[in-house]
Amino acid sequence: MKTAEFLNFLNNQTSRELIFEYEAGKKIGANYHITEVKNTRIESVDCGGRTDAWNETVIQLWESPAEIDKTEYLTTAKAKNILDRVHSMKPLDLEAEVKFEYGNKSFHTAQLYVQGVKAEKDTLTIALDVNPTLCKAEELCGVNEEKETVAEECCNPGTGCC
Template structure:
């Protein structure tokens, strides 16, 4: 999801409770805060020696231990007002991927993609998920698009990244 899409969805649903499902059936607690918005620039070289460059928006969610019993979720309006305030200080890139950074004692820190969103009654729910790592230079490395599950596939000299 692009940053502009997220902002539009929040703007269209200001009175909805804003929930984030970080794994199926597991939600960020109502005690969450938006603690940081990052404009990230990635400038990389893949294993085939090809340069790559892109930008992302990362929104960090943090659960306050002082509010662990909180039951009321942040509204989409409040989240949008936080993001608008950030945007005035450090403009967000609108045409880039937006991710949410999150962790808790039972879930490792991860940058999660927005897989989908839905309105369910009074709730606006963003379904988050991870994306598998991948070899971007499959052709250069001699890796087929689909690799059969086999230990020998990544043996020394096999061409596997």
């Protein structure tokens, strides 16, 4: 999901509680806060020697131990106000992919992408998921998509991969 699309969801659902589901059936507690918003520029080189670059908006979510018994979630309006304040200070790339950084005692800290959005009467639930790692130079490395294997000669010297 692009940053602009996420902001539009918040604009169109202003009076709802904003809930994040980090795994199927597992929600971030109502005691969460938006603790940081990162404008991230990724510049990469894949194992085939090709370069790439893109921007991401990373919104960090944290559960406050001091508010463990809290039952009311952050509203979409409050979240939008936070992001508007960030945007006025450090403009967000509205075309950048939005990710959410989260972790707790039973879930490793990860950057999660938006898998889906569900608007109900009083809530807006953002379903999150992890992106699996993958070889970005599949054709150079001889990756077989069906078996997810790499040809034996892939990482040998002189193959152009790894």
